Amino acid sequence: MKEQVTAPSATVLGTTELDLIDRYWRAANYLSVGQIYLLDNPLLREPLTADHIKPRLLGHWGTTPGLNFIYAHLNRIIRNRDLDIIYICGPGHGGPGMVANTYLEGTYSEIYPDISADTDGMRKLFRQFSFPGGIPSHAAPETPGSIHEGGELGYALVHAYGAVFDNPDLIAACVVGDGEAETGPLAASWHSNKFINPARDGAVLPILHLNGYKIANPTLLGRAGDEDLRQLFTGYGYEPFFVEGSDPHQMHQAMAATFEQAFDRIRAIQQEARNGAPGNSCPRWPMIVFRSPKGWTGPKEVDGKKVEGFWRAHQVPVSNCREDAAHRKILEDWMRSYDPQDLFDTDGRLKGDLRALAPAGKRRMGANPHANGGLLRRELITPAIGDYAVAVKEERGRTVAQSTEILGRYLRDILTLNADNANFRIFGPDETESNRLGSVFEVTDRVWMEEIKPYDVGLARDGRVMEVLSEHLCQGWLEGYLLTGRHGLFSCYEAFIHIVDSMFNQHAKWLKVSRELPWRKPVSSLNYLLTSHVWRQDHNGFSHQDPGFVDLVANKKSDIVRIYLPPDANTLLWTSDHCLKTYNRINVIVAGKQPELQWLPMDEAVQHCEAGIGIWHWASNEQSAVEPDVVMACAGDVPTMETLAAVDLLRQNIPELSIRVVNVVDLMALQSNEQHPHGLTDEIFDKLFTPDRPVIFAYHGYPYLIHRLTYRRTNHGNIHVRGFIEEGTTTTPFDMTVLNELDRYHLAIGAIERVPGLKEKATDAVKLFRDKLEEHHRYVRQHGEDMPEISGWKWPYDNKGARIT
Incomplete structure (x- = not known):
């Protein structure tokens, strides 16, 4: 394995290219700051006034300049090597940078023509950010090139690996923030490298972006020394490269050289595997540790307090620009430090020599079809x-x-x-x-x-x-x-x-x-x-x-x-x-x-599932001319079996009781059609469950959900749900249902108790069922298994309702 590389000294960028890439980075930084602060005057063609500043300053600056720096260098490597790369932005609120870069490369205006590549478009770009009717502050579905919701931390790296499985030509450049690196999912995600097959999968280049601070505290990995980090990531199975510093020109050279080495290493690993060489099946993939100051290139201090390189740069470094002229002056000086006249022409367009730095067409990371996967989706081939x-x-x-x-x-x-x-x-x-x-x-x-x-x-x-x-x-x-x-x-x-x-x-x-x-x-x-x-x-x-x-x-x-x-x-x-x-x-x-037990032949299963819910006439004994005495409803495999066993008990012991069995496959059918596309109309719901008869509903989960889904129905007051009530232990299968009162005996007793006038007539049946529950209790605790009449029960009726002898 190669040794750790720290800020390679090789001069990869010539003077002209160095100047161009630095200006491109400055343009992205300028647009990022503008999104956080400005309503108007996008190119500072006049002195900033209070009216130019947003009334509510929302956004996150601290991580953004580092993200912009990485994006500019990825553009260079894509253009020079014709690579297929997507950018996954782990630092959750790096949205200004992702929007800025897709705007610079032209993708944003193609998708949103109203945000044109000129002064008026830039004004709209700034105004929409974290603004009512606009876009969120993080990388979101609205952000071109994104497959990763940045609102919650921890998932960037695992998404990157999922993206490259079976994508042999794709490289996912994944920026992991040092705050995100403290989460459990991200910590586990480093092991994903052990599931990449270089012969058939693409590659992930993790870039650990250490700027040292999260919202108001140092970060754990930000305070770790290089040797500890090297050992940590070597132990994870990576080949770590280090790029560290704050001087922009030195950092540009270091990143350019490091990218050359990292992408050479990726190419070598893949070529070796794809040429059939007997190499290491679990190679050390490169990763980069990138240290840069939090809020890099922003204000050093505000009101005498440290900002750049500290947690105060995390969100809005200068917070009172609308009311405080001194703060507004800091903001204006900060934005002018990027020299917008050197970046944008008189029409507000990015200057031509800078536009040429972005890749073309689908090679732009904002336009990469893998980041809009529906463009590539093929229908799954399924058997009958x-x-x-x-x-x-x-x-x-x-x-x-x-x-x-x-x-x-x-x-x-x-x-x-x-x-x-x-x-x-x-x-x-x-x-x-x-x-x-x-x-x-x-x-x-x-x-x-x-x-x-x-x-x-x-x-x-x-x-x-x-x-x-x-x-x-x-x-x-x-x-x-x-x-x-x-x-x-x-x-x-x-x-x-x-x-x-x-x-x-x-x-x-x-x-x-x-x-x-x-x-x-x-x-x-x-x-x-x-x-x-x-x-x-x-x-x-x-x-x-x-x-x-x-x-x-x-x-x-x-x-x-x-x-x-x-x-x-x-x-x-x-x-x-x-x-x-x-x-x-x-x-x-x-x-x-x-x-x-299996209930439906395939033709009936198809019909039942397409409806999502239905009466099982073969299990019911109701007369079609009148409403049943009780509806026995069920959703879930075990509740279905216990319901039908309860129906069997009732039919044997109270044969005159008219019972309807309703089975639910699609749970959302219980909702109104006004609430869910699969929901039933009130008319159909009432035809199934009746407007006024008791419903004993055996449900797989917590009973409350059935009430939530049906609370607006005519007969909701008569729906009595049995389900999981947080009773469980290591016991027999049937005893689990008994503990939660979802078993056949409790269901049958529930029906008797709720059919008007039946409880007084069926005292013998109720006593029988309660005696059976006591017998079950003794039996399972003596034998450690369910009674044979329970474990061996099967549906005892034919399709015409006659009992099978």
Whole structure:
């Protein structure tokens, strides 16, 4: 391995090129400051007055000059080497720099013609920044060239790696801020280099931007010495290069020389791998540690207090420019120090010799199609779901299958059908086999670039299953993969998907805004398969029991989210096939992996899923001419089984009771059609659930969500929901439902208690059911397993409602 390189002394830039790149950097800095401060007088053609200053100064200067510096040097390397590079801006509020640079290169005005490349356009550019009706202060969907929402820190590097998987010619230059480097997801992201195959993937060049401070404190890595940093990143498997200083000319030479070495190293690693040389399968990729002052080139002091090189430069270094003439003078001197007349012509256009520094066409980082992945997206090739159907005909609820195992065969064949396109991967935290998707390993392996032992199983350099015990990395890789035009699936234990709650939030927000931007082309949906769920985590206990992720999902804009609870394998096949074909959505599928009863033949499964909700007439005994006495509703595989077992108990013991069974696959169908595109009209909802009859609703998750979704319905006061009520332990599967009162006996008793006048007539049935609960309690604690009549129960009726003997 090469030794650490600190500020190479080689003179890469000639005098003319050095002057040009420095002027280009000054232009980006000038535009960045203008965005934070100015309403008018964009080129300082007259002295600044209070009316030229925004009334509310919002934005972040501290990180921006360093980001601009890097952008200018990346432009140089792209132009000289004809490279395909995207810029991922980790420092969250570096938005002024990203906007400034895409404006300088011409991309911004092409996308937003009203922000023209002249004085009037510059005025509008400044005014819109952090202004009502304008754009955010961070790199956002509105920012050309961005695939990374900068509002929350921690995800830049993992997005960069996701972007380059299966993108052999792409390089993601990822700037990691030293504040961001303190987050847990970012700390784990450094390990992503161990999943890059240089023969088929692109490359990531991490640039750790150390300016020493975050909002009001020093940063940990900013205070670390070079030797500690060298050892840290060498230990992570990188080859670190160092660029440090504050003198612009020296820093330009150092960065230019370092980029030459870093990109030479990337090219050498890839050529070696692609030529079949027996090199290191897990090479040391280069990374750069870039130290520059926070607020570089800004005011040294304000009101006698240190600003440049200190945390006071983080946001708005001169804060009272509208009211305080002395502050306004500091701002004017600061902006004039960039010499705008040397940068822009009389019309306000960037001067020609500087415009020539930007790459052309799609090589501009703001115009790179990988940063608008819908431009590159190809439809996923999927097999016919009927080829995997579980045979369910007359014997509903009597055939047993593992639904996710069936799905695994379907996913296996998707991998095969799309092998040439290399645009589908499966992501999960070491759980693909555990979640019964193991059939995929018949055609691929897990990605593994480190040493493979002779006894290892299922590891390969060219695998298409991404497993690492970090939900953050799985989510981030998949997001980067999707945002650059590909497809994927994230399979996870239900309880632990909460680890990425905040990442889900950010991606949902990204999609919400992107859908409103006509130039942002649709990307493939983010698809979650949540299995090993709450009702079948009885062996792991309370720590593994939490169905609440869907509550978070349901908070988001209705255009974005979908929640599916397929009750068996055939409905899971339809749901998964549907979700993988959608775009600009977040789809959550909750399905069990354990052996379970199968209910619907494929033709009925398709019809039921397309509707999202429906009456299961074969399970009901109501007379069509009148409303039923009670509606037994269910959503989720275990709640469906317990509901049908409860219906069986009621039909046996109270045969005159008229029962309707309603099953919900698409949870958002419960909402009004005015609230969600999949929602039912009030008329249809009332036809299913009746306007006035009791509804016993067995739900997979927390009961409150069903009430949230249905609170405006006519019959909401009669909807009684059973679900997870935070009772769990290591116990039997049926005992888990009993602890949470979701079991068949509690459901049957609930129906009896809520049908008017029935409780007094059915005292024997209620006593029987309560006695069964006591018997169950004794039995499981003596034998450690469920009673045979529970574990062996099957649906005992044929399609005409006759009991099978």
